[in-house]
Amino acid sequence: KVHAFQCACPSGFEGSSCEINIDDCALAGPNACESYERCLDGVNNFTCACPIGYGGDRCSVEINECDANPCKNGANCTDGPGNYTCTCHLTVIDITSLIGPKGKFYSGYGGQNCDEDINECEVYTDPPICQSNGLCVNHDGGFQCFCPSSVGGSSFSFGALCESSIEYCDRREHQCRNGATCLNTLVGSECKCAPGYKGELCQIDIDECL
Known part of the structure; x- marks a missing residue:
């Protein structure tokens, strides 16, 4: 007596003994993964190995x-x-x-x-970002220039990069009083007083009666 049987295969398998895993990539066709990468067969499904920058079931979504x-x-x-x-x-x-x-x-x-x-202080050295021998101090996201008080003896520097200079007398000419004359010196400036006055700014009226 001949005994026969037939297997009712679960989804994803075929063959007389259900030993064959059906190639779901082949069933889906050549565009299973939008042609971006190769298709990886699973059991009754497939997944796509997406390249960097793409996602989704079929790699069709750009990240x-x-x-x-x-x-x-x-x-x-x-x-x-x-x-x-x-x-x-x-x-x-x-x-x-x-x-x-x-x-x-x-x-x-x-x-x-x-x-x-x-670090602007290290990146820019030729020429230096801080002019006139100014001191450059780096900080997060920026820098600051500290300008020297004297450039060449009789002027001072100013500006964000110490890029400008001015004679001391041009800065303080208005401070010399009572007709005094401002004179640039090696260390800054001084006021030359008109007759009858004295003091750093010639602000003192000399009392000739004393």
Whole structure:
């Protein structure tokens, strides 16, 4: 007597003994994964191995990397296929009219994600970002120039980069009183008093009766 049997295969299998896993990728066709990557067969289903920057069941969804806010310190994020680009907000300081083509400096943050402080004091040394031998002090996101009190003996520097200078007398001419004349000196300035007056600013009227 011949005994026969037939297997009722679960979904995803075929063959006389249900030993064959059906290739679901082949059933789905060549565009199973939107042609982005190869199809990975499973049991009664398939998955797509998506390339970087794409997701979804069939890799048809482009991931917006900017949604994760990778760009810091107010930088602009531009999404691309599988990547992103940060455009850093930099402060441009231009004194080319004073010192020539090397007089353009950039201050703020750099790096791929605009999260790296630019040390302007170290980056800009030729010429130095602080003019007139000013002292450069870096801080997070910027810097500060401390200007020397004297440039060449008879003038002082000022401005954000110590890029300007002025004679001491031009600054304090109005302080010399009673017709006095301001004279530049090696250490600053002094007032030359008119007859009958004395004091640092010639502010004292000499009493000739004494």
